[in-house]
Every structure is written in C-alpha cells, then in structure tokens.
Amino acid sequence: MLNGAAPPKTIIIGAGPAGALVGIFLARHGLEVDVYERRADLRRSAVERGRSINLTLAARGLDALAKADVLDAVMRLTVPLRGRVIHAAAQAPGFQPYGRRPQEVTYAIRRGELQAALLTAAEALPNLRIRFNARCVGIDRDRSLVRLADERTGEAFTAESDFIIGADGAFSSVRPLLQEGRAANYHEEVHSYGYKELTIPAAPDGGFRLRGDALHVWPRERSMLIAIPNRDGSFTCTCILTHEDGVRLSQPGAERDVQRFFTHTFPDVVAFVPQLVEDFHRNPFSQFVSTRTAPWHYRDRVVLVGDAAHAVYPFLGQGMNAAFEDCLALAESLMRHAHDRTRAFAEYERLRKPNSDALDLLSRRHLSALRDQMRSSTIARTQIYDRISWLLPTAWVPLYTLITHTTIPYTDVIARWRRQERVARLVGVDVAVHAYAGLLTLRQLVIGAHQS
C-alpha cells in the first residue's frame, strides 16, 4: 500500500472472531499484523465453558466475510436456518419463515468453529502472526507500545507498532487504557434476565430431534427457551430465566425444583434433554451484558472494534454481524485515508458508533417481541404486515428483514421502520389489527371451549 516505505505495523489485542477478521483485512492490504491473545489456542485445547457457543450469521456478517475472502471456509461449518418455530404452551408448534425469498435465511455456527476457521485463514497470510497465552498488561498509548505477559511462564515482554486495535471483548482491557483521563463515557448493564446453557443431543440415528433448519423458541411469561441446531444433530439451548429463578434453581439441593420447573414450563422439552438436571447444575447461570462507550479511538494510535466498543444483548443474533461490519468499516477507512490515520479512525467511529447504538436499541426490544409472539395482537399485526409486505414488497419491508437480510445501516433501519409504521397508522392498519386480534382471541376461546 505504501510504495517503497516499510508497511505500517499494527498490534491487535484479542484473537476472537473480530480480532482475527480485522487482522485478515489489514494483512491483505499489506500491513504487518501481530495478534496477541490471552487464552490458549482453542484449536489445540478445550473451549471455555459457560460461553454462548453458537451464533447466527446473517447478511451483514456474510458480506464482511465474503469481502475478506473467507466465506467459503466458514460456510461449510454452518447450518442454514430458514425460520423460527414457536412452541407456544398448549398449541402445536408454528413455523415462521425468516423471509420471503430463498436467500433470506441465517446460518448457525459454533463460535469455536468460526473462530478456528478465521485463525487458520489468518495464519495462512505471510504478514500476520498470532501469539497465544499473551495477556496485555499495559499500553503506552502515545507510542502505541504494548506491555504483555506470557500466561504460562509469567515472562514479561513489550511489542511496538504504529497503532493498536483493541478487539478484546466486552470487558476490554484496552478501552480504559485508551480513555484514561480523557473526556469519555462508559455504560454497562446486566440484564434482569440471565441464562443457563443446555444441550438437546442428536437422535440415536444422528438426526435432529426437532426441525433442523430452524431456530426454536418457547416463549413464556417469565422465561424463554431458545434452541439452535448444530451440524452434529444436537441443539444448543439457551434457557432464559429471571435472576430470581436462576439463583433459586441453581442452589445446591434444588434438583427437584429444576425438574418441576421444566416439567411445568417446557414439558415438551424435558424428553429431549436426558441430562437436564445434571446439565442445569453443571453449567453456570450467566449474565447478559450490554456496554456502550465513547470515544472508540485515541488519536492515530489506538482504536476499538467489536464487543470492546459495544456489546449488545444477543436476542437478535446480530452481535457478531455488527462486529464484522466494524472490521470491514475500519479497514475501508484506513485504506481511504492511508496517510491520515487520525482521520481514518475518526471517520470509522463516526460511521459505526451511531449504528452500534441503534443495534443496542433494536436488540433490547427484540426479547419482548419474542416473548409476545403468542399474543393475539402480535399474531394479528404480523399477519397483516406480512400481507402488506406481499402486496408492496419494495415499499414495505418487515423490520426483521431489514435487520437480518440487508446491510442497510442500523440507524437507517430504525428510521425506515418508523416511517413505515407511521404510514400504516395513517391508512388504518392499527384499527384492522385490533379488529383481527379480537377475532383471533375469540377463535382461541371457542377452540378452548371445544377442547375442554
């Protein structure tokens, strides 16, 4: 990229998916890239417990992976999801396609497999090196110098670069060092719901025990179960509970309460999870964490990507996709302003920060949207919106489609959706929704009366 002169050198802290992908982008553009990762190489050791272990890739993530030329390596690890299956209490499961067009699907992938594929692709580049078991213990931000410690030997060492990228996740150690003593803000939130991970193993024949091309949701008033298929026929389940329930059911000796809770709340799931009580007690009750912060960069020396800059609640499955969008945007800004890195970082932050705030908002509201799936008013609204979208496919695009199947900036998604809803209200859709919801409720009552 620079004729004659030595290429700029960057240090990336964190070799998670975002750190690996931004490294690939920059190495392909000719930079010298050194990646330092605190953990051991997961390709040679067991994955850490208690982490969200499968993710969904959608249009934004796929676009970035394609531009980094790693899409093929990743796609063969995925399971396509064509929609979601809603398991309402006392009703037959209902399938909702994710989109109207065949390409409107998402792809489930194990976090560990995605990370391993990206690490292997990254290490294949001659100008990119990864060192594992190396913890960042300090930064001289004015000289973009990093102090590190080897996690196994304790050996201290330093690394020099032209600039540092913090890709070290929600509890980033780079962020406070970047912001120290400067105008800054940091917001951290732990959701009032937490989760336990459970597993539905594959059927004896290796097949799926539930429909394998869908995400499954069991919405309840004060809890929710989400199951995402894996390539081996199993499902990874996230059991979302209030903090009170999570703590109560995790107490030693609460085995019978756990059994009772599941039999009562998710009776159809119990048969699929033979090790339910053991799994429940072995796995930690984990928290959903959301963070927002500013600034994301320090002069032309330090910059943040992915969860280090913005961790969102995972309910929309967009966190990884937004992180990959960051990586692409940062690489593009750096190419656009190759001789003015301060300007490149500022442009990247100006482009991405409002979008990560918008995704934060969208992710928050999606948990209640999932929970309200079974309300008559939600069903009525969904069906009517669906009909409008079928009649006016370009003028009316469902919110989930805008988020998941396009690369329209999240801020524009919100603006466009508000415009659509305003028009809908003007032409009387709200009245139709209320009337139709009333009919649905009536029908449910009649069916209920027939059944009892």
Add this chain to the structure above:
Amino acid sequence: MLNGAAPPKTIIIGAGPAGALVGIFLARHGLEVDVYERRADLRRSAVERGRSINLTLAARGLDALAKADVLDAVMRLTVPLRGRVIHAAAQAPGFQPYGRRPQEVTYAIRRGELQAALLTAAEALPNLRIRFNARCVGIDRDRSLVRLADERTGEAFTAESDFIIGADGAFSSVRPLLQEGRAANYHEEVHSYGYKELTIPAAPDGGFRLRGDALHVWPRERSMLIAIPNRDGSFTCTCILTHEDGVRLSQPGAERDVQRFFTHTFPDVVAFVPQLVEDFHRNPFSQFVSTRTAPWHYRDRVVLVGDAAHAVYPFLGQGMNAAFEDCLALAESLMRHAHDRTRAFAEYERLRKPNSDALDLLSRRHLSALRDQMRSSTIARTQIYDRISWLLPTAWVPLYTLITHTTIPYTDVIARWRRQERVARLVGVDVAVHAYAGLLTLRQLVIGAHQS
C-alpha cells in the same frame, strides 16, 4: 431502638463526610457502628493533593447537619457567600446576590476541615468506632461480612455486621461487589473540561484580595476560572480548561505558554497569583467525573450513599449537599422500617435515586449557564425573571433558589421550573427577553464605539 435485643451492627466503608455523617445518624439511633477508612486519619496527616478542596454547603446540607446535631461544629468553619461576582472580559465585575432574603446564602468550607469536624463529632459517640488505614478488599454480601487489609502492616482481618454501608466515593469498591452478577447498570463519564487548582493567597494584611463574601467567576468561551474564599483570606481557584488546553499547558517546557494564556484570558487574576506558573505545573490536571448506577442496595445487607451511589459534576456545588440528604433519608427509612431492612433500603433507593438523577441533569446544564452569564440574552432573561420573582415572590422562584435555598426534592425542582417557564412563555416573556436583549446588545455596541 430495639427493646431488650442487642442493637443491630453496621459497617461503614469510607470515613469521608458522607460516611461520617451517616455513622453519626445511626449511632445516635442506637446502632453499633464500625467505620473503616482506607486513608490515614487526615487530622494527623497532610491532605491528599489534587482533590477539590473547598465545597459549598447550602440548605439541603445544612438541614441534614442540623438534624445530626453537628451544625454548630461545622458552621464555625465556614465563610458565608452572599452571591457571585462575574468578571467579564473588559467589563467591571458585577455582583449577583444568591437570593433575595438574608438567609439565602451558601457557606464555603474546606473539605478537609468539614471531614475533620465530622470525624471528631462521630468519635465522641460511645457506640461508634473508626479505624483508619483499613482497605476493604472483599465482601460476603449474603453474610454482610467485610474482608479488610491494614494499609501499613498488610495484616488481613475480617469484620462482621448486620449490614454494610458503602460510602467510599465515586470509584467505590463496594458498588461492584454489591451488584456482581445481578441485573444492574453503571454509567461513568469524564467531562470534556478538566481543571487545575490554583491559590490566590491572602493580602499582606491577612485580608481578602477580592470581595470575600462571594464566589468569583471568570467566564470565557473555552475556559473558566472560579474562586471561593477560605477563612484565612486566601481563595481556592478552579481553572476549568478544555482537555486539549489542559494537556498542552501541562507539558514540560510550556511555562511561557501558561503565562501567555493567563495574561490573555484572565489578565486581572495574574497579579493575584504570584506563583501562577509554579502552581500550575505542580498541580495535576484533574478530571470531572460523573457516575450513575442502579441498584443501590442488595437485599437487607448492603447499601450505598453519596458519591458511591451517584457522583455529579461539581458545577452547582450540590454534590456534598445531596450526599448529606442521602444520609438523612437512609437513617429515616431505617427508623421507619426498623424490622424490615430490605423495605427500608428499597424505600431509600426509590426516594433518592430519581433525585440524584435530577441533580445530575441540573449540574450538567449549570456549567453552560455560568459560561453564558455575559450573553445579552442571559442578562436580559435574568433581569426579567428577577423582576417577575420580585412581583410574584411565591409564584415565581428562580431555579437557582429552588436548588440552593430549599429542600424541595430535585425532581420537583425540575417539574416546578418547567411549569414556571411554560407560563412565562405563554404570557410573552420570551418576546420581552428578545427585545430587551436586543437593546442591551445595542447599548454595548454604542459604549464600545464610544470607548474606541
């Protein structure tokens, strides 16, 4: 308070003004109180550098001190402030009284002297003990047990209690332990302006070099100087600078820039600060920090007061006053619900959290209000509001008066002020302000033309 049974025991972490005052309240109500403070006893050692060293007490703080029966001990350490003097560039200083009534004054006090007086009052109570040089290193929140370390010997020890009060300031160590793994939020902000402390020494005869019963403000576009009198004739000055200016002027070798900056920006102050350049370089460039968080309590075991729960920007001089209101409110809730501490803590948080959020808002806008003092529109508005308040003293109370000279909850202050402004707009005050501001601008131009 409890007949027959042993009195409840509380541990307070932090012996700053808030920790000492809440200790006094609870010890007077019969509880056993143990206070642990990380720092040395400031009555026997030098005060730490770089801290905001004088504060203003107003109605809210005075009310709480009176109810704790320590008002007399504190009042003799104060300097009454009857108003503020605005030093506009190229204009004679203008005095603005803080209120219309003689009791509408505030009281300046050195933080260290206030703290020392409260510590001495606290230690005079037989059921209250303070241990200094004791750092809180951990908490068992379910058993309200505190692990401590002696800062001088390194000796580790534990202390038991019925409940713990975190009064350990803006970067509280109790807060994260209270919230760990639970639904919570935490917001931290560093202002884009920071400050240097400077001193205007007393005149050779021991008197004040500026009017001694007022707070002095030098508002400028990108900086501000505030001076508050001390009992010894000196003034403590806070020189508020943008981060860029603060960093630039603090560089080694920037002595001449500092001199030039002050001569240009605050020419009338330079003569009063003989050690200006030395002082400027010796003192750190400090940050204004604001924090908000929730929850403030854990079951019936742990609760926060003062800056540990909410640190506001100091521009209104209300931080200490709000902290003292917390102490009073917490003590009152504990007395009201002596047998249900969970309810007492929840009530206290419900009462105080919205008010600390409201003060946060008011404090933020006050910096620009101070800066805009010299704008024609501000002068016109102040003078017209003043006239209305004189005509309708009970119907129209200035915002600053509501904040400073009443104990009306901050939330109600905001609501009432918005109502007053709405009425003012309805009756055409805005038009009058614009017209009058135009006249003032014209007059300034005419005077300027005459002078040049």
